[in-house]
Amino acid sequence: MTTTLRASREIDGKGRTVRDLLAGRKYSIDYYQREYKWQRKHVAELLDDLIDKFRESHEEGNERSAVADYGHYFLGSIIISDKDGQKFIIDGQQRLTTLTLLLIFLHHRLTDPEQKGQIADLIFSQRFGKRSFNLDIPERTACMEALYRGEETADANGLESIVNISARYADLEDLFPDEFAGAALPYFVDWLVENVHLVEITAYSDGDAYTIFETMNDRGLSLTPADMLKGYLLANISDAEKRIRASRVWKERVQKMAELGKDEDADGIKSWLRSQYAESIRERKRGASPQDFDLIATEFHRWVRDHEDRLGLTASAEFARFIERDFAFYGRWYERLRRAGEVLTPGLEDIHFNAQHNFTLQYPVLLAPLEVDDDEGNALRKLRLVSAYLDILIHRRIWNWRAIDYSTMQYAMFLVMRDIRGKDTAELALLLRDRLDTEKETFGPNGRNDRFGLHGMNGPQLHRLLARMTDYVETRSGQAPRYAEYAQRGRQGYEIEHIWADHPERHKDEFDHASEFQEYRNRVGGLLLLPKSFNASYGDLPYGDKREHYAGQNLLARSLHERAYDHNPGFKRFVEQSGLPFRAHGEFKKSDLDARQVLYQKLAERIWSPDRLTGEAVS
Structure with missing residues (x-):
């Protein structure tokens, strides 16, 4: 559809798929445009809508070609001001930024090199070895580069957009449903780029673009x-x-x-x-x-x-x-x-x-x-x-x-x-x-959950779980609650510490392959929650060297050292009354990690016991 207001072409409106909109095209924003402001809630709503629409058509066992006949989804309109061939986003920056983050996330999860390449073309173009993002906003380039490479984003220096982009990407990692992260993922990606549509409205002056924007939003009359x-x-x-x-x-x-x-x-x-x-x-x-x-x-x-x-x-x-x-x-x-x-x-x-x-x-x-x-x-x-x-x-x-x-x-x-x-x-x-x-799921070992630990997408969940465990041990030992402190992440907060540093060569006597070592190292029994500064200073040391430093940290970390059991009547009383198998570990071999895995499993059973419901009803 093309609309002509005067003799020359001044406003275009075209329906485009995600592929049409992003492949080989560049978009900028003017300096006066607002920051990227979407919050987790907005990302969750968009993702839920997309997943629900995809689920209406997708059935396990379908051929990939069947995606062409899946239902279509309209993602709204974007308004572009075209200045001598350079496209500036007037309205739609929030959705296009989020869409780009979703594509980066999906690119990381795909395994087919051909499909990964097709998605990469929607994220950036490359000339003379230099990458240029299709959403071309210079102050965001370093952040987007880090996300694309799977690296930790650099300090945002107070820039609201960078803070929000990093946080919303983490939200996508947290929110994307596991059921579509496996065999269904290539189908979902095909559907997203071919069956999700937007209307691109292009004006050839800022004045016309903003007139369209105000008319469509009609802020004064809109009723919720x-x-x-x-x-x-x-x-x-x-x-x-x-x-x-x-x-x-x-x-x-x-x-x-x-x-x-x-x-x-x-x-x-x-x-x-x-x-x-x-x-x-x-x-x-x-x-x-x-x-x-x-x-x-x-x-x-x-x-x-x-x-x-x-x-x-x-x-x-x-x-x-x-x-x-x-x-x-x-x-x-x-x-x-x-x-x-x-x-x-x-x-x-x-x-x-x-x-x-x-x-x-x-x-x-x-x-x-x-x-x-x-x-x-x-x-x-x-x-x-x-x-x-x-x-x-x-x-x-x-x-x-x-x-x-x-x-x-x-x-x-x-x-x-x-x-x-x-x-x-x-x-x-x-x-x-x-x-x-x-319920089928409990904390008791079932052949799979006895290996529970850290994997690619559960870091924030595991951090909070360890914060609960650490706080529980301390409060039951008579100390003040510190959950809010332990749950804090970031530069001034806490992070997950591996008791074994990432050096498989130190454990060749027990592991033949580095992959086996990594799987064991990531089990929850081999993890602690410690200040980020601690990990930076001591995280790479062998266990024998780190153990002395653990003695000065929270009680769950300190329980690895004999000193936790000396002159600490509150903790000793908690261990005796609970029957939990706490003990010091002079070394930390495979069997020691197994013992801590059992300890954490029993600790979880105690913290999240259904008996809490009975106790509340009686009270």
Whole structure:
């Protein structure tokens, strides 16, 4: 489609695939353009949408050629100002940057050299041995180069875009579902570059480009789904005084949720409606139709209108009640839960732990058993039960190499949410304990999870798991809690320390091959959590030299040394009472790592024990 405003060609609009848009083309941004600002939430939403659309068509066993007939996905429009052949992005920088990061991530995961080469062409071009990225923004080049080479990104020097680019790439590593990282990956990549479309609107002056941008965004008139739901509900309250009162309640709650961050008001409403009313979810098969859970996510204002009978919205008084009682109650608790997710809150610590794993599905599940007549104490008991259940489930899955991303977990969490809706504390504890007891994944050795440890994509998860273990050992030994400190990453934070330095030649007496050594070295029993500065100074030393330095670190590291067991009555009492097989290790051979692996496994069983649910119900 081409639109001509005057005699000369001034505005073009063309539909393009990702390949069409990026292959052999360069895009720049003007100096006054805003920084790259996308947050993890935006990346998660885009990835979920792409995966869900791909899943609608893909079936295991399909030929690669079948991808041509898979469903198509529209990623929106971008607006370009063409200045003498040089393309400047006016609108769409956030999506194109994220798309480039996704392509770099996929390039690293692909194994077929031909397909890797095709993807590389969408990321950069090369002339005379010099690489030039297709999204050509000079201050970002070093960062993009590092990501493409699989290296750690350099110091951002305070540049917001660089900080966000590095963080969003880490999010992609964390969020991309394992189920599509194997045999399905080449299909997904084909689909992404050939079946995902954007409309490229090109103007040949900045003035025209910005006019189009403002017209399409229409900032002054755009209504959000939350605005439309509010309008629908208030319009059905016939009494003017009650309508004003309900409007005041709505405004107050929405404002409180909006203070949490962008789109939090919509997320809070979705969590409330899903938790209390969703009865169905789209089947995970090709061609399945969206159901309650899915429709609430995309158009909750329409869903409420279409299901007013189920929601009891049959008279003016019920519409007022829906806002003043129900929305006020669940909106207030959503706000508290989100704040507990951000900051460790006494009594609600598990919510923070789950949030650190970016388990956003926890919020509707947490709200599900709450009832509007629950008092504070009863509501908190229910929240502690559900958050503990999720904490145990998440860490069991991590220990068993199972994904916890949104698309993998949403069906299971819908079932939990539906089953626990409105349950009292005793019923809730029994139901959740039964679910854990019937789960296949536990911490007990099963031939695979007894090798659990560090691999390419689970570093952040394992860091947090080690932070929990370290903090647990210390607090149970009478020391002050330090989880927030241990969970901190970066230059001033902590990082995973391998007890064995990366020198297979030091272990030839026990390992014939370097690959076998590396697999063993990465097992969780051979890992600690130590300050980044420690690793830089001592990480390469042999164990015998490092051991003395471990004696001055956290208690889990110190437990390798005899001094941890001297003049430390709190730790000795914890070891005796728990029965955990702590002991000092004068050397650290293969058998020593095996012993620490067993110790960590038993420690995990203790930290994430289902008995926590029984204890909470009794209390």
